[in-house]
Amino acid sequence: MRFNYIFFAVLIAVVQNLQGQSKIKCDLIEISSIAFDKSPNIKRNYYAIQNAEGELQVQWSTFDFNLNSGLSYQNSRLNLYDDDPRNQYIERSLKSNNVDFSAALQKRFRTSQIAEVSLRYLYNDSNFPLNTFNQFVGQFYGNHTGVINLSLTQPLLRGRGKKIATTGEQVANLYIDKNKFDYEFTNSYEILQIGIAYWTYYTAFKSLDVYIENENRVRNVLEITKELIKADKKPESDMAQVNADLTNQERLTFTARQNLYNARLNLGRAIGLSDQESEQLGDPTSDFPMVDQSGYKENIDKKAFIKSAKDNRADLKAIQKVTEAVELQYQLAQNNLKPQLDLTGFGYYGSTSVGNGVDKTFSSFTHNQGQDVGIGAKLTFSFALNNNLAKGNYEINKIAVKDQAVISDNTQRNVDLNVNVALNNLNNSVLILEKAKESMGFHKEAFDNEKIKFQMGLTTLLNLMLFQERFTYSELEYLNAEQQFSNAIISLRHETGTLISKESLNFKVLQNAFYTVPNTEN
Incomplete structure (x- = not known):
């Protein structure tokens, strides 16, 4: 029996240990770090960066070496007329037999020039035994x-210049930067949502304690009432009131447990955890921030925080990159309104050789007989008379520039407003927190006094229950005030772009981001 007892005790300890190990530690910094790997929104924005890098590679293809080649063989038979002297x-x-091989290597430079090197080899023979000089050479004598x-x-007009030639490449680079800034801002927003969800979870966790304590207080009142009834100091009917109050408090406790469970799953949702993983979240371990340790000061300079937002917010930087890209596309559209006028300089070298054999094939490039060398230049002009394509693209890009200016101004306007709102929320949350703490202290004192008076028979049960409810409500209001202050800090951090830090594309949450007001003096 003793052995069995020891065995089951060890087994229970092992199971409890394994269950404890499977729990996810619910520390603000740790769960925020998990989100960088788990959050679907963060993953999607990272893929957007890779997609933009793929678009840059597409633009590089404009300056690739392009090799074109062709090979053809033709065998023909011509029936001669009766009067043809070749009969x-x-x-x-x-x-006759004909072989035609060609190869060309073309390269477009970022300075807008186009270079091309081409090679062409021709071979033909026939059963006519005389060559072009009426010399007898025999049938199927090759000419190389x-x-x-x-x-x-x-290019002299359209497409001229390095800036125009590399517009696609420049735009692609700008969109890579834009997507990196979007990735940074999304990370900040997701951490903001996690912070808000965590403080909701922590508030629900602490609220459950308040309801349990309140339920215990009601049970204590129940015991006091029983004693007073026994001593004939209170009527038996008071028991119904206390039991009704206790039942109601038990209901509120069950509701608080439900809210805690929902808050845990919502926190897991914000992190990016699955249903099973969310249920493994442990009790919250990070406490609410304290006003005296948060760096909060009265009469905060709003302009300093707005400047911080302009310097740090990644969404503003992303919009600036899009603005630059749109302006480049507009300049390209302007350039495309011009006619196509290209100046080409060229030089060529060629020669011929006659006879059969592989050696004759290569000697055709070096043979002195039939050698032909020349240089030249040509102008090529083309222009669509209506030019609707270029005109339409120009109008589209002109409107895009104006629209982007509206987007930029509107975003800046909203950033200023959001910083203003976040600062106002912070200031008010501090005042609310202070008053909520004072109120809770007064309500506790009033309830304690009323409980003593009730034990002495100097007040009614209804008054005691009323003071108890007010005290419980003040405790919950104080928790809500602490949550509001905590949310105000991280909201201000997000609005000023100081919630996370980055090294390349690796991000981390600042250790004091959830607990201190941004320092704008540095």
Whole structure:
């Protein structure tokens, strides 16, 4: 029996230990760090960065080396007319073979020029035994021709200049920066939501304690009432009132447990946890911030916080990047209104060789006979007479610039307003917290006094229950005031862009972000 007892005791200890290990420690900094890996919104914004980097690679393709090549072979047979003089050399049918190979390497430079190197090789033979000089060479005697060409094209109007040629690349880089700033702002917003959800969870956790304590106070009143009834100091009917109050307090305790459970799951939702993971969240361990340790000061300089928001908020930086990108696209649209006028300089070298054999193929590029060398230049002009495509794109981009200016101004306006609101909430939350603490102290004192008076038979049960309810309500109001102050701090942190810090794309929550007001003096 003793052995079995020891065995079950050890087993229970092991199970409890495993259950404890499976719990997720509910510390504000730790759960915020988990969100960087778990939050779907954070993941999606990170993918947006990778998508923008892919778009940059697409724009790089404009300046890739492009290799074009072709190879064709043709075998033909021509039946000659009766009067064709070639009939004396061949039997009524002219048979020929032709091979045509070409290859070109083209490169567009970021300075807007286009360079091209091309090579062409031609081979033909036939059963006609005479060559072009009426010399007898025999049937199917090959003719080889090789040509190398080098050209450089300079746009003179449309597409001229490095700034225009690299517009797509510049815009793609700006959108990469924009998405990185969006990623940073999303992280800050998600941490804000986690902070609010945590303080809701912590308030629900502490509220449950208040309801349990209040339920115990009612039970204590019940015991006091029983004693007073026994001593004939209170009527038996008072028991019904106390029992009714106790039943109601038990109902409120059950509701508080339900609210706590819901708050835990909502916190898990904000972090990005699954249903099972959310249920593994442990009791909250991070306490409410304290006013005297938060760095809060009266008469806070609003302008300093607005300046901090302008310097730190990632969404403002993202909008600035979009503004720059839209302006670049507008400049490109202006450039595309111009006609296409290109100046091309070129040089070529070629020669021919005759005869069969592989050596004749390569000697066609070096053979002195039939050697042809030349240089030249050409102007190419093209312009759509109505030019509706360019005009339409120009109007679209012109409106986009104006629209982006409205977006930028409106965002800045809302940032100023949000900082103002966050500061006002912080100031009021401090005042509310102070008054809630005073009120709770007075209500506790009043309830304690009323309880003594009740024991002495100097007051009614109804008055005692009323003072007890007021004291419980003041405790809950104090918790709500602490939650409001905590939310005000992180809201101000988010609005001023000081909630998180970053190193490259790795983010972390500042250790004092949930507990201190942003320092605008640095």
